Amino acid sequence: MMSRPEQLIDEDDGFGLDSPFGSGGAQAKRPDLSGSLGGRIGDERGAGAAAGPQRTYTSGALPGGHHSNTLDEPILTTIGRDFGKVGRKTIQVLYPKGRDNALQEWDLWGPLFFCLSLAVIMSFLAPDQQASAVFTGVFALVCIGSCVVTLNCKLLGGHVSFFQSVCTLGYCISPMAIASLVCLLAHRIVVTLPVVAVAVGWSISASIGFLAGAQLANRRLLAVYPICLFYICIGWIIIIS
Amino acid sequence: EAASGAHSAWHIEYWAQYFNVDSRDVVQRTYLAVVPKDSFLDVYNANPDLWGTFWVPTSVIFAMFVTASLSQGIAEALAGTKRQYDFTMLTFAVATIYTYVFAVGGFVYGATKYFGSSPGLMECLSVYGYGMAVWIPISVLCVLPFNWFRWAMVAVGFALSGFFIMRSVNQIVSRSNGRLHKAIIPLLLAAHVLLVLVFKLKFFSYS
Numbered sequence: 001m002m003s004r005p006e007q008l009i010d011e012d013d014g015f016g017l018d019s020p021f022g023s024g025g026a027q028a029k030r031p032d033l034s035g036s037l038g039g040r041i042g043d044e045r046g047a048g049a050a051a052g053p054q055r056t057y058t059s060g061a062l063p064g065g066h067h068s069n070t071l072d073e074p075i076l077t078t079i080g081r082d083f084g085k086v087g088r089k090t091i092q093v094l095y096p097k098g099r100d101n102a103l104q105e106w107d108l109w110g111p112l113f114f115c116l117s118l119a120v121i122m123s124f125l126a127p128d129q130q131a132s133a134v135f136t137g138v139f140a141l142v143c144i145g146s147c148v149v150t151l152n153c154k155l156l157g158g159h160v161s162f163f164q165s166v167c168t169l170g171y172c173i174s175p176m177a178i179a180s181l182v183c184l185l186a187h188r189i190v191v192t193l194p195v196v197a198v199a200v201g202w203s204i205s206a207s208i209g210f211l212a213g214a215q216l217a218n219r220r221l222l223a224v225y226p227i228c229l230f231y232i233c234i235g236w237i238i239i240i241s
Numbered sequence: 242e243a244a245s246g247a248h249s250a251w252h253i254e255y256w257a258q259y260f261n262v263d264s265r266d267v268v269q270r271t272y273l274a275v276v277p278k279d280s281f282l283d284v285y286n287a288n289p290d291l292w293g294t295f296w297v298p299t300s301v302i303f304a305m306f307v308t309a310s311l312s313q314g315i316a317e318a319l320a321g322t323k324r325q326y327d328f329t330m331l332t333f334a335v336a337t338i339y340t341y342v343f344a345v346g347g348f349v350y351g352a353t354k355y356f357g358s359s360p361g362l363m364e365c366l367s368v369y370g371y372g373m374a375v376w377i378p379i380s381v382l383c384v385l386p387f388n389w390f391r392w393a394m395v396a397v398g399f400a401l402s403g404f405f406i407m408r409s410v411n412q413i414v415s416r417s418n419g420r421l422h423k424a425i426i427p428l429l430l431a432a433h434v435l436l437v438l439v440f441k442l443k444f445f446s447y448s
Contacts (some may be wrong), residue, residue, distance in 0.1 A: 126326075126328060127326075130327075130328050130329065133328055133329060133332075134328045137328055137331065137332060152260075152292070152296075154253060154257075155253065155256055155257050155259075155260040156257075156260050156292070157257065157260070157261075218263035218264055218265070219262075219263055219264060220264070221264035222260075222262070222263075222264050222267060222292055225296070226296060226299075229296075229299065229300060229303060232303075233303050233306075236306075236307055236310075237328075237331075240310050240314065240326045241326065
């Protein structure tokens with residue numbers, strides 16, 4: 001195991017992968033995430049797994065103010081950042097207090113995750129010979145439904161970006177996914193009915209809140225109605241399971 | 242037809258012209274389809290819209306799926322058997338209703354155009370799309386588990402929607418003077434009977 005003293009300049013930086021550093025970039029103290037999968041491409045001395053110290057660069061330390069070089073960071077940091085974004089957006093949907101605006105930049109990881117988990121849970125709840133039909137049906141319903149509802153809103157003249165709206169509708173599925181999990185654990189109608197009703201109301205109000213910025217004058221009902229239809233349909237499928 | 246501007250059918254702006262309706266207009270058109278007193282096509286052709294043509298059949302699909310699974314659940318709860326739901330009913334409803342609206346509507350357009358009337362594709366589809374609206378209240382009423390009542394309700398639905406569709410198609414067909422294409426009206430009537438029978442036997446039949 002090599003021991004690296006606190007060196008500011010690493011002579012091995014010469015493979016062209018992190019060119020912004022040139023010859024004199026100051027680097028922050030490297031946190032030592034032992035046991036992680038960190039390492040650099042082309043680092044011939046650190047070829048053993050988790051052998052070397054990890055390096056992260058802060059943008060303030062780089063000449064010219066470049067963005068931090070995310071190619072060299074540990075994979076856990078990269079994945080953690082994406083999970084953090086997804087988590088922040090989900091919390092924004094579930095607890096929309098304050099103008100957090102986490103939903104301004106869209107991504108489709110969160111919607112895919114919630115759609116998949118909903119479809120998987122629904123196929124568990126379905127009768128055995130219909131399990132795959134239910135999975136396909138729910139997945140298709142969520143995907144195609146959110147695209148169609150978004151398209152409807154755009155065609156009515158609303159000022160929404162297509163992917164941002166699909167992203168929001170997908171994140172608003174998260175209360176339904178939680179409700180279906182509850183229904184999986186407790187099979188009694190007295191539990192499922194109020195839980196699903198609350199989840200449907202939550203999803204609808206969250207997505208209507210997003211739609212408030214779309215500027216539809218006399219056509220709000222025409223845009224809101226398909227959203228309600230979409231979520232009530234999913235909620236009904238959960239209830240009858 | 243409304244001017245389409247400089248956009249081709251591949252741009253979203255082209256289709257946006259068919260969504261230029263307010264909530265009030267849609268409610269009025271749906272009402273004219275369910276209670277066929279005044280002429281639907283006169284109101285519709287002033288400002289053709291696709292919103293109702295798509296979302297009314299979609300709502301019918303949803304309403305029939307909900308009420309059918311509800312009555313199935315009630316029937317099984319009363320009989321004491323274990324509750325199993327049939328997801329394929331939803332896919333069946335989707336296939337049936339969309340096929341009926343778009344295939345038969347498209348057939349009306351094609352046939353009347355072939356025989357010399359000047360139909361609009363949007364108005365032909367809208368007649369069938371909005372004409373489905375009566376099935377939403379009918380399907381809610383058919384939750385009640387009395388078979389004779391369900392047959393009565395289905396007959397009322399058949400009468401109302403059939404009358405609306407036939408009168409609108411007649412209006413389109415009468416734009417030219419040929420007699421030959423009046424032969425398509427019995428065909429459409431037969432298709433409508435078939436649809437109504439499928440509804441009754443598949444969706445409104447749990448006792």
